[in-house]
Amino acid sequence: MDTALTRSQLVTWRAAIFAIFLSCGLGFATWASRLPAVKTLLGADDLDIGILLFVMGASSIVGLSLANVVVARWGARRGLLGGFIVFATGILIVGYGTEFAQSFVVTAVGLGLMGLGMSATDVMMNVEAAAVEQAFERTLMPLFHAFFSIGTVVGAGVGIGMAAWGIGVAPHLWIVGILVLIVGIVSVRLLPRRHDLHDDDGPTRTRRERFRELAVVWRDPRTYAIGAIMLGMSFAEGSASDWLTIAVVDGHAASEAIGALALTVFSVAMTLFRVIGGPLVDRFGRVWTLRVLAVTAGAGLVLFILAPNLPLAFVGVALWGAGASLGFPLGMSAAADDPRRAAASVSAAATIGYVAFLCGPPVLGWISNQIGILNTLWVIVGLIVMSGLASGAAKPIAGSTVGAGHTEER
Template identity: 75%
Template sequence: MDTVLTRTQLVAWRTAIFTIFFVTGLGFASWASRLPAVKNDLGITDLQIGVLLFVSGAASIVGLSLANVIVVRWGARRGMVATVIAFSLGLVVVGLGVQFLESYAITAVGLGLMGIGMSSTDVMMNVEAAAVEQAFERTLMPLFHAFFSIGTVVGAGIGVAMAAWNVGVAWHLWAMAVLVLGAGLISLRAVPTREVVLDDPATTTSRRERFAELLSVWRDPRTYAIGAIMLGMAFAEGSANDWLAIAVVDGHGETEAVGAVALTVFSVAMTVFRILGGPLVDRIGRVWTLRILAVTAGVGLVMFILAPSLPIAFIGVALWGAGASLGFPLGMSAAADDPAKAAASVSAAATIGYLAFLCGPPILGWISHEIGILPTLWIIVGLIVMSGLASGAAKPIAGSQVGVGHHH
């Protein structure tokens, strides 16, 4: 049985998982922010950059499946020690491949390691965050995801500075790897061993039974309904990260600088709403929050697509970011309602969400090549509508205090 934690232990646990979310975002953005330098140092084309991103995406999908196995085998806490090390090692190898060996193959290997390390850490940190949230009996998931967003903003900012000061990719990524590894491993020491996240090796269930549980959630219709909520919102979020700047330039004929500003507006709106989201959910409930935000995201995206002027496009971007902010974290939250199946359900929900996040942008890129970027964005409007219609599935199950609403 899980021991009752003191307030201090609970807060330390929450802070530790906040830190893991932050450093994962930081490490990821550090690599993404140096893509122009990577392209330059390796002397490669956009297509070859695309292949690298594909390797990273494919490895991430492998990492998702691996995370489920790791959680069953070792539990989330011990599992994260391994995956944080893999992620940091990936950053080191990428730096080595880009700057010192100037090897495309080594860079790809490093990205593969990063992808596996990051996505498997991602599933486990969400499993832990869901357990923290249930322990506090308050909606905290959006705040955890806000820390990831803040990590990406800080990572991108550091990347801009490093590029401006002509710091080599390797030195930059190695410094980040040390930071991710140090902060990650120190935080994990504050994470308690909990049966909920399958950490306790002495639990009664055998490994085979745990695997059976893991697979059984894929037969539960609620898993797919929550998946539908997350799918729409993961598309709305992932596509903005990859295509928003391009849509501003190619679709609305603005400069690249304006494109970068638009992406910043999107990220800030998203982060602010993730910080404010928890109290809102605890006031009006998870389902109504998701419905209102689906409308917000849909309206924002339509405004952006049809915008006759730049200010309207920017208002649209802000609404799109705000609206897309909570689908992913609240989907995770809903998946964790039943403590007995929390680890398996959160893993399943995370897998559906990340598949959309990783596969969405390339699919949209392929379509936009045929019909142009702005018309392509209507597909996301459709997915947001689907997400809004599926919102009812996120209703907290009997006995769960998280996301019910009317906390004061």
């Protein structure tokens, strides 16, 4: 453990990061859960909604790129606080823009701020989470990401309730936006100040040295290999979120309710393995865990594609979700092995991984239009194989014991 902090301080630090992940998932799912109502209030068509989603996605890329600059300039604590303020402000503006102004432009501005704030916060909270891992000398990143998933489930459930009770979009988003801001402020105040995250004014590297490191990580082959791990598994995760229900309905001739049930099975399997993933990694090592889960995800997806009946297809969905669960969080953990370059490396790897979330859906949609949805999923199988082959890049660097596993020499 980090001897500079007491056990109580370490536990408080970990709890604060759990809260940050949970609140980010809650804020994101809150917007997504009210999308049908937003569409109605704005009088928008599918193209308009696509433009709004593109604005949010594009601003997310900007936020990812700026996050490491913010950490280098102001430190992770102040950067996280700023990210939460921008994210929460965006949520509040979206609420106002949809229900009161009923303005497409105002809503787009709000979504732009949401994307910018959440993606920058995403990088910095993963950098902090990796620092917590190093302090505890245990793999905790999957559990942190499980809290994000739990936040999305809570956000979606509350959204369903709000819609059923006839609560407007603006009051709903304003309550959640204020809650996210309060949680962010309290959590950030509980984070310790650290030299390696540039949070204090003690002796450390000059800002010029910090900014130089931002360019260095893009010349490191390991960055791209870790990015390949995250790219493949992000496609595996994102393709389920966007296309699984359609694949069940159109590919396996099931009802929409069965399609929704399949997505629930996928989400539960993914969340469950993120909860138990840390001990698995600490036992078998980051590399072997990723390899086994790549095989699991690939086999599950193949079974889903070829399944002659729905029960087998659901088994495939469960394996697919379990296998795809740890690629992104363990990629983040691997990128942050070196505390001196954690922010820059996480930002770079996350940028590669997020390409899958942002570009994957339209690409898969175009391919599906040509060859059908089940045949399109073979593309994902190929990307999962790529991710598995690149898993060796996740081996902990010298000096880092997190993710090494008990079966490897330390």
